[in-house]
Amino acid sequence: MSAPSNARFEPVVGRYLxxxxxxxxxxxxxxxxxxxxxxxxxxxxxxxxxxYRAVMNDGDxxxxxxxxxxxxxxxxxxxxxxxxxxxxxxxxxxxxxxMVLTVSDALGLQRPVxxxxxxxxxxxxxxxxxxxxRFRALIGLQSGAHAxxxxxxxxxxxxxxxxxxxxxxxxxxxxxPSAPETDRWETLWHYAQGGPGVFRGDLYFYTVDGDxxxxxxxxxxxxxxxxxxxxxxxYSCTPDDTRELARRIQGARxxxxxxxxHFPMSEDPEGFLSYLRPVLAAIEQ
Amino acid sequence: xxxxxxxxxxELVNGDAWLTHRGRFLDVTFLLAVGEEHxxxxxxxxxxxxxxxxxxxxPQWTFALRASAQAWRTFWEPSPPPGxxxxxxxxxxxxxxxxxxxxxxxxxxxxxxxLLGSLRTRTAP
Numbered sequence: 477m478s479a480p481s482n483a484r485f486e487p488v489v490g491r492y493l494x495x496x497x498x499x500x501x502x503x504x505x506x507x508x509x510x511x512x513x514x515x516x517x518x519x520x521x522x523x524x525x526x527x528y529r530a531v532m533n534d535g536d537x538x539x540x541x542x543x544x545x546x547x548x549x550x551x552x553x554x555x556x557x558x559x560x561x562x563x564x565x566x567x568x569x570x571x572x573x574x575m576v577l578t579v580s581d582a583l584g585l586q587r588p589v590x591x592x593x594x595x596x597x598x599x600x601x602x603x604x605x606x607x608x609x610r611f612r613a614l615i616g617l618q619s620g621a622h623a624x625x626x627x628x629x630x631x632x633x634x635x636x637x638x639x640x641x642x643x644x645x646x647x648x649x650x651x652x653p654s655a656p657e658t659d660r661w662e663t664l665w666h667y668a669q670g671g672p673g674v675f676r677g678d679l680y681f682y683t684v685d686g687d688x689x690x691x692x693x694x695x696x697x698x699x700x701x702x703x704x705x706x707x708x709x710x711y712s713c714t715p716d717d718t719r720e721l722a723r724r725i726q727g728a729r730x731x732x733x734x735x736x737x738h739f740p741m742s743e744d745p746e747g748f749l750s751y752l753r754p755v756l757a758a759i760e761q
Numbered sequence: 762x763x764x765x766x767x768x769x770x771x772e773l774v775n776g777d778a779w780l781t782h783r784g785r786f787l788d789v790t791f792l793l794a795v796g797e798e799h800x801x802x803x804x805x806x807x808x809x810x811x812x813x814x815x816x817x818x819x820p821q822w823t824f825a826l827r828a829s830a831q832a833w834r835t836f837w838e839p840s841p842p843p844g845x846x847x848x849x850x851x852x853x854x855x856x857x858x859x860x861x862x863x864x865x866x867x868x869x870x871x872x873x874x875x876l877l878g879s880l881r882t883r884t885a886p
Contacts, residue, residue, distance in 0.1 A: 710843075
């Protein structure tokens with residue numbers, strides 16, 4: 477009996493990686509597609525690696541890049557560490573940097589390109605400052621040196637408010653108006669699925685601990701190229717935030733993406749790929 | 762924005778079964794301030810029960826959403842520019858102020874985005 481013609485497996489393969497991370501055993505979900513230059517992708521706060529589904533499914537990119545994305549601990553299909561129920565989750569710059577370096581080493585990646593969005597777009601600035609020699613290039617999506625909270629973050633984690641409803645409801649306007657409906661709601665579903673307090677814990681890094689305004693001017697793009705792509709409609713990391721970064725970091729190349737918001741790779745995959753392809757081509761040279 | 766435009770709100774909301782379903786646990790009266798014009802909007806079990814415009818002497822409401830007439834006009838355009846396209850975006854840029862008890866609004870944030878978004882003028886087909 478043959479399979480229905482409309483059924484097909486994607487070229488994306490997901491596996492669980494057991495490793496020690498931040499001093500504790502972890503079970504991390506990692507998926508990848510393609511071969512070539514390693515391209516390690518970091519998801520936004522409160523979401524998971526499904527945001528990169530279109531990059532992984534792009535045959536042109538996967539013929540030249542090994543695209544990898546992992547769910548951070550507490551996110552997606554990665555478990556929180558043992559004892560998670562006894563303390564509040566808070567992401568710090570130090571832990572986030574450790575996580576990226578440890579996962580990269582565990583996967584045996586040689587000078588990967590790292591592309592991160594939002595909190596991931598922030599951590600690439602830290603990586604550019606502290607570990608430029610370890611990366612072939614860095615790509616910051618929705619990347620700014622700092623973000624002030626513009627609503628009371630306590631709403632994201634309180635037992636009398638449904639976390640999935642409020643997290644997806646708050647971020648819905650961060651998606652650009654031209655996003656295809658299916659991708660818009662796929663992106664919001666990821667937010668609706670986050671565990672209690674996880675989005676808020678990530679925002680501790682985004683709004684408090686990860687503030688890198690004092691140091692960004694020290695980034696040396698001759699040691700590691702830095703590309704910045706930011707959506708026009710993002711009001712969390714605004715185009716002005718990214719332009720300010722580019723103004724302060726000599727050699728950083730910034731592009732504002734028309735019509736897009738805070739989750740470009742997930743909310744408008746085709747639109748995003750049209751901006752990403754020239755960046756990847758430049759990195760390959 | 763005037764009484765006439767907001768008078769359409771019950772029809773727009775109450776005719777949307779999925780929206781009223783999502784608001785089925787919601788009973789609240791909120792104040793919508795469009796510049797100097799004030800509207801009291803009563804919601805019962807997710808349905809808009811009444812929209813009252815006035816110079817209220819002692820209005821009772823649980824929360825208020827206040828923005829200038831210009832900000833709301835831009836928000837209700839068919840394709841609002843960045844920063845006017847969403848209630849939270851308007852808050853970020855200090856164009857929209859939320860006063861009072863935010864609990865009903867925050868627990869039903871998608872509902873209220875859809876409720877106020879229903880007044881957005883559509884481009885002609």
